[in-house]
Amino acid sequence: MAISDDHQHKPAPKPTPETEHYWEGTKLGELRIQRCHACCQAYFYPRPSCPHCSSTDVSWERVSGHARLHTYLISHRPAPGFADEVPYAIAVVELDEGPRMMTNLVGVDNTPEALVLDMALEVAFEPRGDQHVPVFRPRSET
């Protein structure tokens, strides 16, 4: 699938103080999530306390970027900035570390035939405004 160069017109995230570290990472090509030291669980989206046990004893870690395609749909109507890409998939992937996140899928036809649930993926990054967002592409498991 051709990825549009029209990234400036796609909705761009605007970091808050609590999410800045995440967005600094994506600019460096790193996917960073948080892990709780009290209950040992990794979690997403970024916030200073663990959603599983409420502990604030949490820290950031760079994760592998390996994930599996958990579920998706294929939008036939373009959101702003996506006019050149319809139909395009909006997906939820499950990171090897556990948390799930919404994303787009690149390097693969965005069709029901090509997008098979639980297929192996790896992270890549795409600009949105002056930020970079994680997207995912197929990963060879050999």
Next chain:
Amino acid sequence: MNVRAQSAIVGAAETTRIGVVPDMSALEMHAESARLALADAGMTMADVDGVAAAGLSPIAVAHYLGITPTYIDATTVGGCSFLLHVRHAAAAISAGLCEVVLITHGESGRSRVGMPPRVADPTSPQGQFEAPYGTLGPPTMFPMGVLRYMKETGLTHEQLASVAVAQRKWAANVPRAMFREPLSVEDVLASRLIAYPMHLLECCLVTDGGGALVVTSAERARAMPGPNPPVYVLGTGEAAETPLVSQMEDFTTSKAFRLSSAAAFAEAGIEPSDVDHLMVYDAFAHLPIYGLEDLGFVGRGEAGAFIAEGHTSPGGSLPMNTNGGGLSYTHTGMYGMFLVQESIRQLRREASAQVPDVEISLAQGVGGMFMAAGTLILGTAAAAGV
């Protein structure tokens, strides 16, 4: 605290017109339905001491109508808000905080007259972690789990389409429904894709309209009977899961549906098999499937076949969405008000597609994209044992 059958809905009405109503603002739709619901209850504005609304402020609605409320509920958690308003009103009335609560809905969902502007906040969790991926309203978010559900349960595209077909069968007998022509599974699957796997006819309408309810104590309903039989509030529930659809705990079931319905069944002291009539919020065709399973009407993975086999259609064992639902009747945006209106019509024996012998009706609402849920179990005087 169990407040089973301590309060009753004694007035209910929808706006005179629903569907395409470009000559009315959202606020006036709140107001017209309020006037009609109070007339239906045999009351006047002077009887009202509590006001609840979503979409617009209950204070804006109250002032517009000339009411000075001393109980105010602005709970706004999407389309199920009005079911939560009934729950809160029942508790507040039982606690003595108020006596007569007016609950209003009005939304110019289609014509956008007098509607607050839609704003996207790029700093919100949605703005940072979902919107950059091209979400465009509910069709690109709500059905996110459907392919996962299909993989895990074997639900077919034909079974999913049969939800729209079943509800159109009900709508055929409902003059106020926007779409009434017969529909086949093939028609649904031939309609254009909106967000695969969802076709146009598996997505709800976008309409204008409103509705209102009047809730009071069962005691007052008996002491000062209105023109219509009271509908008793037998059990209620509410729950929230996540404002981000991407963060659902399990994409094949709604945690909020499970929690809110369990609370309502416990309070009412009944089982799913005791329910004569069911309304499940159908913004999209997969919601009744999730609802049937999460509320315990059928087992895991059985809902698609259950609907496709006609069990929820006219003549079936579990009449569901008998107004035609959001897929065929109307869907203003926060459709939950219309679930409750149809439950009340069925219990009063005045529905267009009347089901025989409805004593207990359950209305299951959803808010956001499986963000929140509200459940009402409503019953006749006989079911309430009063």
